[in-house]
Amino acid sequence: MSTKPLPLTTELHAYLVAHGSAPDEIARDLAEETQVVLPAEAGMRVAPEHVAFLTFLTRLVGVRQAVAVGACTWLPALAIARGLADGGRLACFDTFEGDTGVARRHWARAGVEDRIDRRTGPVADLLRELPRERYLDFAYLGADAVDHPVHWDELVRRMCPGGVITVDRTLRAGRVLAPRDADDRAVAAFNDEVVADTRVEVVMLPIADGVTLARVR
Template sequence: MTLKSLPLTDELHAYLVAHGSPPDQIMRDLAEETLAALPAEAGMQIAPEQAAFLTLLTRIAGVRQAVEVGTFTGLSSLAIARGLADGGRLTCFDISTEYTGIARRYWARAGVDDRIELRIGPAAETLRELPQERYLDLAFVDADKTGYPVYWAELVPRMRPGGLILVDNVLRGGRVVAPRDEADRAIAAFNDDVLADVRVEAVMLPVADGLTLARVR
């Protein structure tokens, strides 16, 4: 028994991924192309265990209406789309046609492109175009860190009771306990705000760079 999560060596991480719905060839090809085409930005892609978790959680929750803020080259959206219930829809928000151009190709290859709508533009503005009612089953946020409070403010009122919000990079490589830059400070403040938000119950998981899972009351 241990009182905290185990540190992951490369060997242990490979074991973990291999024993939890490991990525298929499409996901492996996407990860490889992202690294080859965008080596400086490839770290923005979610970890393989996060992809498996997103698919399983989406499926368990019976998600029909989902939103993603920050799509990059499409691994997280592909994972969510694969878990959607019959007739389910995922709306993705991003500002880059270059990154999402890669995503579109892999959505098509995986046969989920008909479930995904991509909206290009600043999410702080485009999220406001969503219906005002509480209809979303799941939201995943993995975009510019200083924008998280705005995205949270737009998403929570649109989540159905019991809806799930997942927020990535909430540990900032461990720097939230001693922030070094604006993004670190923004995430540290955001984490405090989520903890104090009575509209949700939340847990922070040590998955990859930290993943908050919140259930809207």
């Protein structure tokens, strides 16, 4: 069974974004200021349709305990925190130790700052400090691809049955088909590992630069 891929032109992408729940003023402001604070990470910005998807998915799953991993988790953290169930908490891990006033100001504007526990340092070590039981409903993985396997393993073992992990940028602008650099190769290898992992069922979606969803058994 095969279908013809839909060519996502600039015009069609604009139509797609316009016909979904668009990021509000707070999300747009946070995205713009994050780019000023972290200009080197501009290529890791989260697409507007992905922001809406994260909030939608978090609400759909009924998430109460979540983890977000990655150096550019400020906007995803906002999106996830907005979708948490009453009393829900998000542990947000990254290695960036600079000023986080930008993120916290916008989290406060959105009324979700008290739901987010941001910690910095070696992410693998931070993940190992989490409770050992299976208590997480949702996890977002957006860190450097080379670290994905270690972070993935620490997360999967802590996910509730039926919990969801979402991994960002898993298509690398199509370069997973013909990797050009170490990051491309790392993502391609990780994608192979995930689809072979018997602990999860997986679907890859062509949202933004590729989003992998894994439901833990």
